[in-house]
Structures are given as structure tokens and as C-alpha cells.
Amino acid sequence: MVHGEIWTLKELFVLPNEYIYWSIQIVMYPFMTGLVAGAFVLSSLYHVFGIKELKDIARFALVFSFALLFAAPMPIVLHLQHPFRGINVMMTPHFTSAIAAFGIVFFSYGAIVASELWFLYRKHFVESALALREKQDKSLYENILYLVFCALTLGVTDISQEALHKDEKAIKTLAGIGIPVACFLHGYAGFIFGSVKANALWMTPLMPVIFIMSAVVSGIALCMLTYIITMELRKFLMGIKKAHAVGFQTKEDLKSVEINVIRMTAKYLLFFLIAAISLELLDLIFRGYTAVKSWDVLRSVIYGRDFAAIFLFQYGLGNAVPFILFLLPGLTLRRAVVGVLLVLFGVFMMRYNVVIGGQAFSLTFMGYMHYELPIIPHDWETLKEGLFGALGIFVMPFVLFWVLSHIFPIFNYEESH
Amino acid sequence: MISRRDFLKYTVKGAAGLAVPLAAIEIVNPKKILADSQGIGKTRWVFLVDTYKCVGCGFCVKACKIENEIPYDANVTRTWVERYVNTKDGRLFADTPKGARDGFTTNKIDLGLGKFQDVKNEDIRRSFFVPKLCNQCENPPCVQVCPVGATYQTPDGVVLVDRTWCIGCGYCIMGCPYGVRFFHPKYHTAEKCNFCYHRISKGLKTACVQACPFGARMIGNIKDPNDPVTKIVTTERVGILKSEYGTKPQVYYIGLDEEVR
Numbered sequence: 001m002v003h004g005e006i007w008t009l010k011e012l013f014v015l016p017n018e019y020i021y022w023s024i025q026i027v028m029y030p031f032m033t034g035l036v037a038g039a040f041v042l043s044s045l046y047h048v049f050g051i052k053e054l055k056d057i058a059r060f061a062l063v064f065s066f067a068l069l070f071a072a073p074m075p076i077v078l079h080l081q082h083p084f085r086g087i088n089v090m091m092t093p094h095f096t097s098a099i100a101a102f103g104i105v106f107f108s109y110g111a112i113v114a115s116e117l118w119f120l121y122r123k124h125f126v127e128s129a130l131a132l133r134e135k136q137d138k139s140l141y142e143n144i145l146y147l148v149f150c151a152l153t154l155g156v157t158d159i160s161q162e163a164l165h166k167d168e169k170a171i172k173t174l175a176g177i178g179i180p181v182a183c184f185l186h187g188y189a190g191f192i193f194g195s196v197k198a199n200a201l202w203m204t205p206l207m208p209v210i211f212i213m214s215a216v217v218s219g220i221a222l223c224m225l226t227y228i229i230t231m232e233l234r235k236f237l238m239g240i241k242k243a244h245a246v247g248f249q250t251k252e253d254l255k256s257v258e259i260n261v262i263r264m265t266a267k268y269l270l271f272f273l274i275a276a277i278s279l280e281l282l283d284l285i286f287r288g289y290t291a292v293k294s295w296d297v298l299r300s301v302i303y304g305r306d307f308a309a310i311f312l313f314q315y316g317l318g319n320a321v322p323f324i325l326f327l328l329p330g331l332t333l334r335r336a337v338v339g340v341l342l343v344l345f346g347v348f349m350m351r352y353n354v355v356i357g358g359q360a361f362s363l364t365f366m367g368y369m370h371y372e373l374p375i376i377p378h379d380w381e382t383l384k385e386g387l388f389g390a391l392g393i394f395v396m397p398f399v400l401f402w403v404l405s406h407i408f409p410i411f412n413y414e415e416s417h
Numbered sequence: 418m419i420s421r422r423d424f425l426k427y428t429v430k431g432a433a434g435l436a437v438p439l440a441a442i443e444i445v446n447p448k449k450i451l452a453d454s455q456g457i458g459k460t461r462w463v464f465l466v467d468t469y470k471c472v473g474c475g476f477c478v479k480a481c482k483i484e485n486e487i488p489y490d491a492n493v494t495r496t497w498v499e500r501y502v503n504t505k506d507g508r509l510f511a512d513t514p515k516g517a518r519d520g521f522t523t524n525k526i527d528l529g530l531g532k533f534q535d536v537k538n539e540d541i542r543r544s545f546f547v548p549k550l551c552n553q554c555e556n557p558p559c560v561q562v563c564p565v566g567a568t569y570q571t572p573d574g575v576v577l578v579d580r581t582w583c584i585g586c587g588y589c590i591m592g593c594p595y596g597v598r599f600f601h602p603k604y605h606t607a608e609k610c611n612f613c614y615h616r617i618s619k620g621l622k623t624a625c626v627q628a629c630p631f632g633a634r635m636i637g638n639i640k641d642p643n644d645p646v647t648k649i650v651t652t653e654r655v656g657i658l659k660s661e662y663g664t665k666p667q668v669y670y671i672g673l674d675e676e677v678r
């Protein structure tokens with residue numbers, strides 16, 4: 001079997017070598033980097049612009065962004081025909097290609113997030129390391145933790161008020177640099193598509209901007225979702241072991257904190273959602289109005305074959321419905337959860353409609369290709385480029401987040417930043 | 418005190434003096450010397466297809482698959498032949514079943530999904546065949562987008578793929594406006610027509626040119642004024658595919674039609 005043949009159905013006049021070469025993992029790639037960028041921007045809203053209401057979710061978003069960062073290149077690796085040669089991109093980067101810069105952008109962004117995290121948690125590392133050192137009869141786990149924390153301090157143990165103040169400044173600077181870099185990381189994913197002149201649907205200079213806006217939307221939505229889930233879990237746990245209620249929180253406290261944070265964050269979500277939709281509609285209207293050669297086939301795809309995916313799922317369920325849900329006064333948690341889930345779904349559908357929709361028609365403009373996502377895997381290819389491969393990628397950051405939260409405490413961490 | 422006149426004089430002299438070394442660098446361009454000493458720069462391979470002569474037998478496709486070791490039954494091919502049919506009621510059909518490997522033997526148009534459209538002879542206003550292959554573009558987007566440089570252009574104009582370096586991202590497949598690229602079923606690297614580079618660089622013709630019984634395909638060197646292909650391309654009216662992409666394709670067609678995609 002030729003690569004792509006198994007999930008491509010050809011209709012009418014399609015060239016012999018045309019298949020849907022970029023499949024579900026290439027849908028996941030911009031989706032995941034979008035989440036990374038979005039989560040980071042959300043955390044920077046607090047650190048740079050000092051939006052106090054977002055303080056609680058900011059630290060959370062930063063750790064989550066870090067977890068997502070590891071998952072972001074995975075779709076590409078699963079997509080490559082020669083995954084072990086992926087490193088070639090670093091060895092002989094060919095800079096006329098948009099993909100070539102991936103490694104550089106990715107690592108510089110990773111470095112920024114990592115150092116910001118370090119400054120943010122330095123005090124915690126030092127304190128934990130000192131506390132563990134004092135402790136007698138450490139268990140194996142504690143021994144390991146001790147080593148990890150020692151390593152993480154990087155040998156700097158100065159946590160005087162002065163030093164911490166400097167940290168704060170560094171965080172602010174890093175978060176400031178991070179915003180354009182995060183936007184670049186993702187806008188550049190948009191550029192990968194927008195610059196393909198052979199593809200009538202992809203080629204538009206708006207693509208990077210559209211990608212950035214929807215990225216921020218999805219990142220905020222995912223942070224809200226995860227935030228609610230973890231808060232609910234804490235409330236639940238607190239219910240079980242009432243006696244151990246830590247710090248200032250009681251169940252009621254948590255509840256009011258939670259809903260306030262969510263309401264505030266939802267405002268920013270709405271703002272970016274409006275920007276994203278306007279740009280997408282502008283693109284659509286412009287194409288229809290200028291109606292160049294490719295418009296006939298594009299129209300038949302957009303208003304015909306992909307109508308449900310674009311207008312019902314993406315714009316309808318994924319944009320319009322959550323828009324109304326968030327706008328209605330008196331936002332409740334339950335409504336917020338439904339809203340963010342729909343927003344995430346909408347952004348995913350947008351990536352899907354761009355990547356798969358861009359390959360739904362032939363270069364001849366006289367034929368169509370239909371994509372059938374492999375669900376039950378029967379070989380390596382249908383596993384990694386099928387439903388399970390995509391799900392695996394989606395679950396990955398949550399697992400990483402769970403692991404990371406052992407080192408970077410996300411709640412109960414009293415800190416002035 | 419320096420007069421304005423002197424100042425101008427010195428400036429001009431200084432500028433001229435500065436320009437000399439720059440010019441010198443230009444004169445001893447090592448790349449150019451190497452190219453000249455190896456005869457590079459005297460060759461630019463181009464292809465010429467005479468669609469009037471093509472009958473859609475598919476011999477070229479067969480020959481290419483065998484010569485270039487593209488698995489015979491795999492549904493990908495480095496070259497293919499398209500059939501265009503205009504009916505009297507104004508409809509346009511086009512197909513290329515299996516890349517026309519087995520030729521066009523019936524009036525049934527392949528509509529994909531296992532469906533066929535029977536067109537009666539008396540309903541046909543006109544019909545013709547168009548062979549396709551890599552255009553070895555002068556400005557190849559496939560080379561531009563390859564992130565590792567595994568796809569590159571040789572000095573004599575042919576675009577090649579390094580099978581040992583290609584990571585299989587498929588960006589070049591997406592970037593080619595002519596749909597000539599695919600993944601090799603065995604090597605899982607980007608694959609496409611390379612004008613039988615292993616043959617032409619030894620003075621042979623490409624496998625498809627040799628296999629065509631009607632002389633519909635020709636390969637030549639556009640930098641050689643005496644080459645028959647050059648003569649036709651420079652003196653007759655020939656067309657290229659999809660010029661709007663700015664790729665400067667180097668496969669020329671005689672008898673190209675607006676309807677050819």
C-alpha cells in the first residue's frame with residue numbers, strides 16, 4: 001500500500017499520486033502548539049500586564065504550558081516517514097523551508113518557559129531541598145526528591161528578600177519576551193500552511209494571524225478546563241479528609257475563588273474568540289468576493305462537502321454556542337465547562353478543516369479526496385496516524401502535567417509573585 | 418584646507434579604489450570556475466511533449482515504472498498520461514486510471530469510487546491525451562520547502578531527492594503544484610521523476626522517451642542551440658503548465674489546451 005492510500009477516497013479527476021499525505025497528526029500539531037502558546041499567553045497576562053485576577057491561574061497555566069511543550073513536537077515525529085531522521089532538521093537546516101526553523105524556535109521557546117519556571121519556583125526548590133536535608137530517615141522517594149530539588153536549585157540558595165525581588169523582575173522580563181516568541185512559535189505553524197502556494201485553501205497571509213488567535217483561544221480554554229478539574233478534585237479530596245484542610249481554604253473559599261477566576265478568564269477567552277472568528281470570516285468573504293480560479297472548487301468544498309464540519313461543528317457548535325454560553329450573565333461552573341469543551345472542539349475542528357479540508361480537493365480542481373480516519377488500527381501506520389495516535393498525543397500533556405505538579409506545586413504555594 | 422573640487426575628486430577616486438577589490442572577487446568566482454571546468458553551465462535539461470502525437474498507450478508509464486523501480490502495482494507513478502474528453506453537450510471529463518499504465522482501452526471514463534461514465538463516440542466533440550512528469554522547475558517550490566535539503570537542484574537543472582537524508586515529512590509533496598511527488602512504497606522517502614538522471618548523464622535518453630512509439634516525448638538541452646528540442650522550443654509556439662505559480666516549469670508542451678490542469 002502506498003502511504004495515504006488507506007485513508008483516501010478519490011472521486012472524479014484526481015492525479016495518480018495525490019493522496020491525503022498530511023493526516024490526523026498534522027491536525028494535532030497546530031492544535032497542540034496552539035495550546036502551548038495559548039497557555040503561555042494566559043500566564044503572561046498576569047506576569048507582564050499585572051492582571052491581578054489571573055494570578056491564581058497564571059502559575060498553573062505556565063506549568064501546563066511546559067507540559068504541553070513536550071507534547072507539541074510528538075505529532076510531527078509520529079507523522080514522519082523516517083522519525084529517526086527527524087534530527088536531520090537540526091543537522092542540516094535548510095532555511096528556505098518554514099519547517100527548518102522549528103527546532104530553533106521550539107528550543108528557544110522551551111528555554112524561556114523553563115527559565116521562567118525556574119525563577120518562579122526557585123524559592124520552593126531551595127526550601128524543599130533544605131527541609132529534606134534536615135529530615136532524618138528519608139524514604140527512597142524522599143531521597144530521590146531531595147536529589148531532584150538539589151539539582152533544580154542549580155546551586156543557588158540565596159532566597160533573601162532582595163534576591164527574590166530580582167527573581168520577580170526576571171520573571172516579568174521573561175514573560176514579556178515569551179509572548180512574542182510564543183506567538184511566533186504558533187504563527188509560524190500557520191506560516192507552514194499559509195506559504196504553500198500549491199494549496200488554494202491554505203495560501204493566505206492571514207493564516208499565521210488566524211492561527212495565533214485561535215491558539216490563544218484554545219490555550220485559555222484548556223487552562224480553564226484543567227483548572228476547574230483540579231479544583232473540583234481538591235474540593236472532593238477535602239470532603240474526604242476534612243481534618244486536613246490546609247492553609248486558608250475551606251470548601252466554600254475554594255468555590256468562590258474558582259468561580260471568580262473562571263469568570264475573569266472567560267472574558268479574555270471571549271475577546272480572543274471574537275478576533276479569531278472575525279479573521280476567519282474575513283478570509284472566507286475575501287475568497288468569495290475575489291473568486292479567483294480556485295474558488296469554484298473551494299466553494300463546493302466549503303459550502304458543500306465540508307458544510308457540516310465547517311458551519312455546524314466549527315462555527316456553530318465550536319464558536320457560536322460557547323459564545324452565547326459565556327455571554328449570558330451569571331456564568332456558572334457547569335456552563336463554563338460545557339463552554340470550554342465546545343471551544344476546544346471548535347478549535348480542533350478549525351485545524352481539521354484547514355489541514356484535511358486543504359486536501360479535500362485535487363490539484364486539477366476537478367476532483368475530490370475524502371478522508372477516512374483509521375479507527376481500528378491494523379498496522380503501525382494506522383495506529384500512529386489514526387484515532388489512537390491522536391488520542392495518545394492529546395492525553396500526553398495531562399500525564400506530564402501530573403508528573404510536573406509533583407515538582408512544581410501548583411496550589412497551596414504562598415508566594416508574592 | 419581642502420577645496421570642494423578636491424574633495425569630490427578624492428571621493429570619486431576612493432570609491433573607484435574600493436570598487437576594484439569587489440570586482441576582483443566577482444572575477445574569481447570559484448563556483449563559476451569549477452562549473453566551467455566541468456562543463457557545468459553548458460547543460461540545462463528540458464523536456465518537450467507533443468500532445469498531438471500521444472495516443473495514450475501508456476508505454477512510457479510502464480517503461481518508467483520498470484526503469485525506476487516503482488512497484489508495478491502500487492498506485493503511484495513518476496509519469497502518467499491524462500485523457501481529456503469534451504462532449505457535444507459541453508461537458509468535460511478527464512481521467513487517468515492507474516496513471517494510464519495499461520493505456521486507455523475503453524470509452525469508459527474513470528470517475529473514482531469504482532464508478533465509470535460511458536461516453537459514446539458520437540457524443541464526443543474532441544478528446545486528447547496529455548503526458549505528465551516532473552517539470553524540473555527553474556524555481557522549484559519543492560526544493561524551497563524541504564526542511565533538511567534532501568531535495569535539491571543540480572547545476573544542469575534537474576531536481577533530485579536524497580533517499581538517505583529525506584525525513585519523509587511530505588512538505589515537498591504538498592509544495593509541488595503539479596502533484597508529481599509521492600512517497601516511495603519501499604523506501605518511504607519522497608519520490609518523483611528525475612528525467613532518468615542516471616541515464617541522461619551518460620548520454621542516454623530517458624526510459625519514457627525511448628519507450629514512446631510515436632515520438633511524443635523528447636528530452637534535450639536548452640543551452641545547446643543545435644538541439645532539436647531547443648529549436649522547437651525557441652521557434653515554435655509551446656506552452657507550459659500552471660505558469661501562475663511562478664515555478665518556471667521546464668517541460669514544454671505542443672498543443673496544450675486551456676482545459677489541461
Ligand code: SF4
Nearest residue numbers: 551552553554559593
Ligand atoms: S514539478 Fe513539482 S517536483 Fe518537479 S521541480 Fe517542479 S515543484 Fe518540484
Ligand code: SF4
Nearest residue numbers: 563583584586587589
Ligand atoms: S519529504 Fe523528504 S524531500 Fe520532501 S520535504 Fe520532506 S525531507 Fe525533504
